Amino acid sequence: MAHFTKPAEGSWTQHYGLDTTPVSYEDSISPAHYELERDAIFRRTWLNVGRVEQLPRAGSYFTKELDAARTSVIVVRNRDGDIKAFHNICRHRGNKLVWQDYPGEEVSGTFRQFTCKYHGWRYDLDGALTFVQQEDEFFDLDKDAYGLVPVRAEVWEGFIFVNLDPDAEPLVDYLGEFGAGLAGYPFHRLTQVHRYRQEIRANWKLYIDAFTEFYHAPVLHAKQAVADESRKLQAYGYEALAYGIDGPHGMVSSWGGMSPPKDPNMVKPIERKLRSGLFGPWDPPDIGLDELPPALNPARHKAWGMDSFLFFPNFMVLIWKTNWVLTYHYWPTSYNTHVFEGTCYFAPPRTARERLQQEMAVVTFKEYGLQDSNTLEATQRMLESRVVTDFPLNDQEILLRHLHVTARNYVDEYLKQQPGTPVSISAAS
Amino acid sequence: MATFPPEFAEFEPLADWALPTERERYAKRLASSMDELQAFYDAVFPRLEEGMDYLDRYPYDDMPDDARNLLWLLSSLVTVSFPVEVWRQPHVPDAGAASLDSVREPTP
Numbered sequence: 001m002a003h004f005t006k007p008a009e010g011s012w013t014q015h016y017g018l019d020t021t022p023v024s025y026e027d028s029i030s031p032a033h034y035e036l037e038r039d040a041i042f043r044r045t046w047l048n049v050g051r052v053e054q055l056p057r058a059g060s061y062f063t064k065e066l067d068a069a070r071t072s073v074i075v076v077r078n079r080d081g082d083i084k085a086f087h088n089i090c091r092h093r094g095n096k097l098v099w100q101d102y103p104g105e106e107v108s109g110t111f112r113q114f115t116c117k118y119h120g121w122r123y124d125l126d127g128a129l130t131f132v133q134q135e136d137e138f139f140d141l142d143k144d145a146y147g148l149v150p151v152r153a154e155v156w157e158g159f160i161f162v163n164l165d166p167d168a169e170p171l172v173d174y175l176g177e178f179g180a181g182l183a184g185y186p187f188h189r190l191t192q193v194h195r196y197r198q199e200i201r202a203n204w205k206l207y208i209d210a211f212t213e214f215y216h217a218p219v220l221h222a223k224q225a226v227a228d229e230s231r232k233l234q235a236y237g238y239e240a241l242a243y244g245i246d247g248p249h250g251m252v253s254s255w256g257g258m259s260p261p262k263d264p265n266m267v268k269p270i271e272r273k274l275r276s277g278l279f280g281p282w283d284p285p286d287i288g289l290d291e292l293p294p295a296l297n298p299a300r301h302k303a304w305g306m307d308s309f310l311f312f313p314n315f316m317v318l319i320w321k322t323n324w325v326l327t328y329h330y331w332p333t334s335y336n337t338h339v340f341e342g343t344c345y346f347a348p349p350r351t352a353r354e355r356l357q358q359e360m361a362v363v364t365f366k367e368y369g370l371q372d373s374n375t376l377e378a379t380q381r382m383l384e385s386r387v388v389t390d391f392p393l394n395d396q397e398i399l400l401r402h403l404h405v406t407a408r409n410y411v412d413e414y415l416k417q418q419p420g421t422p423v424s425i426s427a428a429s
Numbered sequence: 430m431a432t433f434p435p436e437f438a439e440f441e442p443l444a445d446w447a448l449p450t451e452r453e454r455y456a457k458r459l460a461s462s463m464d465e466l467q468a469f470y471d472a473v474f475p476r477l478e479e480g481m482d483y484l485d486r487y488p489y490d491d492m493p494d495d496a497r498n499l500l501w502l503l504s505s506l507v508t509v510s511f512p513v514e515v516w517r518q519p520h521v522p523d524a525g526a527a528s529l530d531s532v533r534e535p536t537p
Contacts, residue, residue: 194535
């Protein structure tokens, strides 16, 4: 029996026009399909690479490895205060321009200009080539023609995105109604940042699958609640308050009975004492949020606790009722590996008590994450056996279904534009 | 030289748990036996509230060293609470060799 109202069609899946048949996971185990996704998705969509607070002044920069998009980018604030992005490659002989110690690792810092380690070519913060070592040894070298190769960079609510496709629509159009509906949320006040990173041995979409459904939560994470409560949660199951789909993006709106719980005995002793847990500190700070932006708690439900947005392809934003934010990024490195980043954003703590409450939320996220991520490797291994090829997804798994359909559609569209290319997974099945 | 404020002198034998980063706290948890984790929890948990009350007298960005050490000790209690209250073992069950590493955290 449904605890929360579903759309008139009887299910969220049918409401959003998705079919209800079992799905194939061939798109998560095929090396050839992943190669297509790199060009069809990761070189053509807006990718969130960081936040403006990471670039506090002129010359502040960071690099971002975009393995799936076959490049590395430098993101920098120039002297006018604008944020620019460039491919991280020297125009002389192709050396990676900015790196330290390990060519594959990301770096950040402040530069007045970029100097190549190899032959000392220099570029200003706008990418112009300003110095060539022994310039008169070259043959008619026009320095103006050898600036850094620019990458489109645009900012939404303090989040910096890049896009390798010069013809892509503007970022705000791409982010659609969810982007517009979150505008004004005080992300810029949540400057206390904890970031975690993990190399995952599973396809990038499988981890998004895990984090866009909470059907698994009462089972996989059963032990994280006290025993009686865990049994109740499992019998109750999980239902979202609402789901939303807009173009390639999706969202799930969830209840949040744990911050604070109705009965303190529902939670572990440390949570009771600290007044914090998975849903964040129970006594939220004032972050100047007088009214929720329209995209949050779309059902306007009293039990609302958290909304989770997936901005296709690989950027998730979780906004909690308790005034903090969690972001997830999934950066593919092969068809069955990716790098996961989880970042917690809080208002700066005013007291040690608040710092400990935040620590509790962060550590809880980590303990859950470790449970989630190893399950993925187990899934990837068995999917690759191809013993079973069709999998039934339920209505609470609508966002997974939508993600895989969307990703396949991007590949199909891309293939249509390429003459004489192989047949896609969708066309073959 | 005392690590903690005089009111919390009984924690001096636990001074090696006053670690300023989550990465260090988690590594120490994994390197400890359940007996050690339980002993740490049993010593610190009963004074958690008192510890927070004590620390509340300072603004977060202007704490004396001994108070900050107490904060890191209580942070270790957060890390240790999971094996003691939930897992009954130092590492997360079924997490195998998986590691979710802190790459950025606030300092202090």
